[in-house]
Amino acid sequence: MRLGWPQILSLIPITVSIASCDGEGLMGAPATLRFGYDDWPGYYPALIAAERGYFAEEGLIVKATKRDDTDALFADFGAGDYDAIGAALGDIVDLTLVHPDFHIILVTDISEGGDAVLARPGVETIEDLRGKAFGVNLGSFAELFVLTVLKSHGLSMADIRLVHTDAAELPAKLKSGEVDAGHTWEPFVTQAQDEGARVLFTSAATPGLIQAVVAVRGEVLRERAKALGAFVKGWFKAVDYWKAHPDQGNTLAARVLKVGPNTISLEGIRLTNLQDNIQLFKAGETTRSTYYTARLYVDFFLGSGGLTRKPEVEQILEPRFLN
The missing domain is CATH 3.40.190.10 (Periplasmic binding protein-like II)
Structure with missing residues (x-):
């Protein structure tokens, strides 16, 4: 377990990498994406990618906002305040009842004790x-x-x-x-x-049951594919860097979040890189397949009343950027 986390977490969103323009970029200007996330280290590659310049290398600026209220994050995503969010796989499945046009483009990590x-x-x-x-x-x-x-x-x-x-x-x-x-x-x-x-x-x-993902709005998927491709490339560069240099990655994330350098850790969390994602986005009969795990959540929410119609997992998962 991590030690030394702040005892009181700010309820004020933390925003980094201020965007300079909207859309896919005007007259050669960098494209921008608004990314919302809650307090889970699996989403911190967005911070590291911005700090290391990986998004900039792909012609992208990411406006990343940390929220400490998960329900508020989802409400704002549904209202269009974010282009993409970091969220649990099961939560995105459940949200498709109200927002059927949400799509998952990558798995950020798998909780293995976190x-x-x-x-x-x-x-x-x-x-x-x-x-x-x-x-x-x-x-x-x-x-x-x-x-x-x-x-x-x-x-x-x-x-x-x-x-x-x-x-x-x-x-x-x-x-x-x-x-x-x-x-x-x-x-x-x-x-x-x-x-x-x-x-x-x-x-x-419960290996593989709790997967965290990046989900995007349908209109962003259809209209801003180039920006999403840049986001995914920058993200995986950050994942590779953090896994190869854990102390430096922890320090970068801590600096952005304005917390002590010893308060960030990946203990209990397995970051997933590009190759991991390629495997996860294959059909399977265990929780090593995100398709299979998503169906577990579909069945659970249908049984509990959280879902009143059965979403098609193939329409929720979008693997086109995993190349």
Whole structure:
């Protein structure tokens, strides 16, 4: 787990790389993209790509804005405030109910311990959750993760009391006693631990289930393919740099986010490069295929009522830029 994350995270969006023009670029000017993301290191290649000049090399300026409220990020994306966002695969699948013209162009990372179920003192095991108040962002990918955790220990959703809780809110709700346990991700896992919570279960036990992605609006996909291609190329350059130079990558991201250099880490997160994405965007029968994993979320949300119609996964996933 990462150590030293700030205990209080700003609710004010952090924006970097101010854009100079719209569209694909006028009279040779760089094209621009507006990218929204929440507090998850898997989205930080956007920051590193800007700092290292990888986007500029591709003729692109990216305006990246960090949001600490995931629901607000999705609402603003739906309203057209962003061209692309970083989000969980399951969340994009769920959002297609209202916004069927969202498309996934790459997988940023796979959570391999970065997501966790935590509990207050006195709740020592998953079995102890029976009858307890459990904080989770309802209608999000986290519901399937929590169900998977419960089923692995002989429990169901009916055995706990669900309390709608954004990941960023969980540490405070655990501390106040509003919930007894809940799901969140880093850096909030470490924050909750520092305040006395204990980890009961992590995504290391659910390989491939929690994938994070970059999703774009349909009109951007149709009208600004060149800019998206530049974004993907710059992104993967940053991924390769960060994996080869983890300390330097951590420092660059920390500088943009205005946090201490030791507060950024990829522990529990597997960044996915171009070759990883090419494999993930192939059909398969395990969570090593994003098509398969997306269908798991489709089936879950159809069963839970989160979706009332079945989206076509092939229409959501767009692999054309993976070359």
